[in-house]
Structures are given as C-alpha cells and as structure tokens.
Amino acid sequence: MKAEIIAVGTELLLGQIVNTNAQFLSKELAAIGIDVYFQTVVGDNALRMKQSIETAQSRADIIIFSGGIGPTQDDITKDVVAELLGRELHIEQRSLDKIEQMFTSRGTLMTENNKRQATLIEGATPLTNETGLALGNAIFQDDHYYIILPGPPKELKPMFSNHAVPWLQQHALTGEMPIYSKMLKFAGIGESMLEDKLKDLISAQTDPTIAPYAGEGEVTVRISTKAGSESEAMVKLNELEVQIQQRLPEHLYASHDIPIEHVIVEMMADRELTLGAAESCTGGLLMELLTSIPGSGTMLRGGIVCYTNEMKEKLLNVPHAYLEGEDAPGAVSPEVAKVLAEQVRMITDADYGLAVTGVAGPGYSERKKVGLVYIGIAERGGETEIHELNLSGNRETIRIRSAKTLLYRLWRKLVENEKLD
C-alpha cells in the first residue's frame, strides 16, 4: 500500500507555518506498514488542488488530506474532492448539532459559514473530531482510499489515530504484513565513518533494511522489517542489532530514539550519581542539554559558566600562572581543563566534574585556532581524563559538538565503571 499526503493551505506555501502534520502522518503510516512515497503541499486553490489529486491518484493507493475543512470561504478541500469523485456534499446532522450546541453554550450566534464544517461527501464515513468542529471524511472509490482531516494538529492527531487508522485497517489493510522498526542511536562517531563500518550490511540489506541519519553530534540508524507478528519481527531486528553492536560496541548507546543526555540522566539517577559542570566556550549549553531532561534535578547539582579568565581564577581556583604570562598554557589548555573539572567536582561536591574550554570562534584565539577544545572529566576518587578535540564548523556547531563529545565520553566512563562494579 502506497500513500500520498496532500497538505492544503496557502499559509504553508507562504512559509507562515511548518508542515508538522506531514511528519506526524508519515510516522504513523510507517508504523502500520503503509509506505509514504510523496508528500505534497498545495494552496487553497481548486484548480491546483485538482491537479495534485490527479497526480496522487496516478501513484498512490491512499490519499490523505490535511487542512481546508474549516468554516471560511477558502476551505474547499471537501468540495474539490466531492466534485472530482462526482458526488454530492451533505450536511451531517449529528455534526451540525454539535456545532450549534457549541455556539449556544458560548452564548454566541452561529454564523452560516460554520455549517460547512459539518459536511460529508455522499457515501463517506464520518470521522469524528474530538477536539474541534470540522468533520473528517473517509471514502473509497475506484481503487483509491481518501481520508480528509482538519489542519490544526490538535484536531488532526486524535482524528487520525482514533478514527482514520481503524478505518484504514478495516478497509485498506486487510491481509497486509505490518512493518516493525527499531532506532539505534550512536555517539562519538560521524555518519560517514559509521556507514563505512556497516557498508557491507547496508549494501546487502533486503530484510531487515538499514537506514542511517546524521544528527548534531549523534547518528541514528533505523532498522525495519515486515513480519507477521511483533515477536517474529523482534527476532530479526535483534539479530541485526547484535551484528551492528559487535562492530560499534563503543558507540551504540541506545536501542530507541533518545538523545545521549537522556541516557546519562537515567543512568546517573538510577545509580544515585551526581554531576557538576564548568563551562567556558559552551557557555551553559552542556548544562542546558542535561536540564532539558525531566528528572535531571536529582543528578545535576550545579555548575559554573566561567567565560572570562578572571572568573576561572575567582570561581574555580585556576592558578593565575596557568592563564597569563609568557609560558602560561592559557585558558584553552589541557592543564586548565583539568583544574576546571576537578574544582567544579569539589565545589559542587559531586561524583563527576565536567569541564569544557575551547575556541568556538569567531575572533578570539589566544594564538590558538578556532575549533581547538579541551574537555575534562574528573571523578571522585579517580583519575581525571582530558581529551583534545579539533572541531570544524561555525560557532554553533563547535559548541554543540564539544558538549555532545563530552557527554559521549561521560557515557563511556559510566559504562566502564558499571562493568567494574
């Protein structure tokens, strides 16, 4: 089964809103084994909408519309589909009652145009709108399934999941094998290096399939298979996961789609470990990533952003001789990274102390090149580890990669320590 999503709305073509509906629908369709081959966006224009539908009819079995079913004059999706299918539009009484009731309860007068929201194409199944007024429609004609949904995501999502999916399963998906997938998450490795390590598996792929996606400081690999049951799928997926894991044991940090900071917060909270951080070039980004995860409050004790040398001295006890003078290693040095990590661990009385100091650029150097970054991890009762990074990219990229690499190193350390326990 192939599907095409047609999002209707001039506001999308003007770039006023982002088409998050297409993402939601694509993800949900993939989950029930329907392949989306095309997504289209078209304005509130009958002629161009017709062209889009005709194109979709030539290449998809299922056509899903989002938007253009509200009360205003430019909401014409149902009218255009009805005309193309040679059917009439009727008012669905229950839906109209609901709209009238809503206006009565608000104490306002229902304007005539609101009736448009209750229309149903002759012969279509009404799709209930649990969170709004515009009625959805589902209809089958000439080997094609049509689903018409409202534009606002908070109305589209429940209508699709609770009403359109059951309709599709009953009418379009009888006898098909569903798709199951798993997301593998990698850190500390780039997309091209990862692909290189999995090259033969990727080339040979038939079932399950393997698809890598680059992110900022992490890589995601989706492995998918069609199977008769979830347990049958999991056997195939787990077998492949083990093969991949064996090739990249130091980089695979999760088997579902979460960022590395989430894994760290969970690992540390589970083991009641705590963390403090001292950030120079990342300026708060590292702590921001960690605190974006609910529950991080128990493990992140606190931290210091020490952007200037003076603050490094005053708040983190970095010796003046490290920072200034002819032979000083300077703020961007392994020596300073080490002091920052150890001091912040002690100041916050945490189990681990993290530090970043580097040149994120532009326009600052200490005779050091943009992209040179030192990261450090201090550990209660352990050795402090320091890594030198040579990153490329702009200020934003260097900052995010510094933070993500430090998180990757911390994750490695936590894994190693867990083994020792």
Add this chain to the structure above:
Amino acid sequence: MKAEIIAVGTELLLGQIVNTNAQFLSKELAAIGIDVYFQTVVGDNALRMKQSIETAQSRADIIIFSGGIGPTQDDITKDVVAELLGRELHIEQRSLDKIEQMFTSRGTLMTENNKRQATLIEGATPLTNETGLALGNAIFQDDHYYIILPGPPKELKPMFSNHAVPWLQQHALTGEMPIYSKMLKFAGIGESMLEDKLKDLISAQTDPTIAPYAGEGEVTVRISTKAGSESEAMVKLNELEVQIQQRLPEHLYASHDIPIEHVIVEMMADRELTLGAAESCTGGLLMELLTSIPGSGTMLRGGIVCYTNEMKEKLLNVPHAYLEGEDAPGAVSPEVAKVLAEQVRMITDADYGLAVTGVAGPGYSERKKVGLVYIGIAERGGETEIHELNLSGNRETIRIRSAKTLLYRLWRKLVENEKLD
C-alpha cells in the same frame, strides 16, 4: 515567477524529521516576490525523484531542491538532476580541497564517498557551503532555473540567502520590480495582542503589506513593498515602521531580524557593561542564548547554574531559612530571586546580575504550580527588580519563555538607563 520546492529524503517520508526547510524557503521566496505554488517531498529514489522533477517542470519556472547531496550512497539529487538535464557531473576542485583540508585538520582519513559532496553539474554555478561540506549547484536550462541545496538547515539557510538569492536575482528576476522588506522584532508581547494593536493597519494594508509571525518568546513582523529603487522602498517602509513603533514603543527592539540577546550583547559591549547570571529552572539556557552571540565574551563575565537548594546556599549565599522550613518562601519565590540576582552580580563583579527561579515541570512543585517563575535583575548601585511570571506550556516552552522574558526586561532597563545618561 512560480517556484516549486522539492525536498528529498526518505527520513522526511518516514516522519523522522520535519520539513522546516520548506517553510524557510517559502518565506524567503515570498520576500523576493517569487510565488511558491507547490511543495513536494520525495524519497531517495531516482525514479520517483525524476517523476517529481518532471511534474515540477510542467508547472514551475524555478525548482529548488533541498537534501540528498551528502556523502552517502543514497544522496543522489545531483546525479538525478544531471541525468535529466543530459549533463555530466564533475568534481569541483576548490570544494574537494576544502573537504580534504577538513579531514586533515581533524587528523582523520577522508573516506572515498566524501568526494561526492564536491560534485558540480557541468555548466552549473557552484553555491558555496559556508557551514558544511556539500557543494550547492545553480543552473538554468530550457526555461527552468534549478537550485540544489543541502538538507541540514544550518547549511541550507546561509547557502540560500547568501548565494542562491543573489544568483536568482541576477538570472531569474531581471526586469521584475523587486520586493523590499524590513523585519521588525518585538519582545514582551504575544502575537495575538500585537495583531490586535495593529488590527486596522493590517486590515487596510495594500502597500506596504504587513505579516506577523510568532516565534518562541518574540514576534516578527515583516513589512514589504514593491518599488523601483531601494530608497523609494525605504521611504514607504520607514513611514509604516514609525506608525507601528508609536503603537508599541516598549516592545519593538530591532528593525532587522536578530534575536533580543543579540541586541543586548551589542548594547552592553558598546557601553562596556558586564553581566553575571544565576539560573535555576532554566539550567544554563539563558547563558547559552547570550554566549551563542559572537562577542559575548566581553560582557558575560560568568554565571552559576544552581539547580539544587544546596548549591543556592553554597554558591550564592541564599539563607537556609529562605529555602527550608514551615514558613520559608522556598526556592521559587521573589525573595530567592532577589538574593540570586544580587549575589551573582557581586560574585562576578558585574554591572548587572540576572536570576531565574521557577517550576518548569513536570514533577516538581514545592506546592507551587508548574509555570510559576520569578526573574530578577540586580544593578550596580541600583534597585533590584523582580517579576512574577505565570507561564503555560511544556518544560521546554516554560524554560525558553522565562529566559526570553528576562532578556526583554533587561533590554527595557538598558533602554531606560540609556535615556538617563
């Protein structure tokens, strides 16, 4: 001139990422007077990509591609376009040098597949990638303009604005009356309130046109006009800007598209003012916003993330009696916000001290409701100001709105102080 945007990438069809590029490109194209009639998304599949291009050729003058020009085997956009146009693909030497240089500087080996990123369709204009490796292409053939851009937004945006737009203006838009626009930036006010204040101007608009866009913690209004020359356009735009400014004098913080933290960094650097920050619920986000601006190193002296009560006491001298006990105001209180702001100002020896403490949720309360936030601004030799915020939304929204509101209040204070000088 009609344009169609073709976003390439199976990850879009699987719903793994949202097509924000289509929004960005549509908005920018509208700004230079190019109408987008269709947006299409197609997977990394040569046959279906060809179909999409042929459809686009039948209905658009300008075809803009995003994605599918990276190093991996499924990055085939340039190959498909080259084949359709009957042209060869070459390696562009300067681009290849840059890629090789990057790998050398990182000390890693360049894998063969990375060369693909340097390809240029025979006869095309190379579009420089300022923030990544994959080279863009622009080419004209048989009445159609083709622009090929990378998928990652941080690479696509500068390439489009700095290289593709000038190319389009030179080749495709000759003889058309250009559109000039100005972006007005507002903080401390929501989109609907702002629209309400400008309602009559928006309804009456013919030329210039007024279009508001909501952002996170800020609102942008784009005013645009077609004109024979830039100076003619500026007269019209400035006149409207003055009208808008008179209605919202306390909210309009810039006449071009920059975030409020950028304005603050510039104002403070100009006047040699310095800043320190103490963050509880925002966990580093406030400092992260400020330090994302190049040049912030001179004004942000440093700061402290004091997530736990213990750290508030230890690092920021918040009295124990404020934090614990039957009658304690608690960590989320105006009293604590005041101490945090004043202490961090003193500790960092800065002109201003900023503080945020609040409940970002979920799952933490101190018997206070999620969304309750106190922000404070301490000033050398001045009164400390405290504001209570009652924010709605999820953890992320509450955090960003807290930080943005504090920046807005700081901007107001800087403006007021400037008047006094």
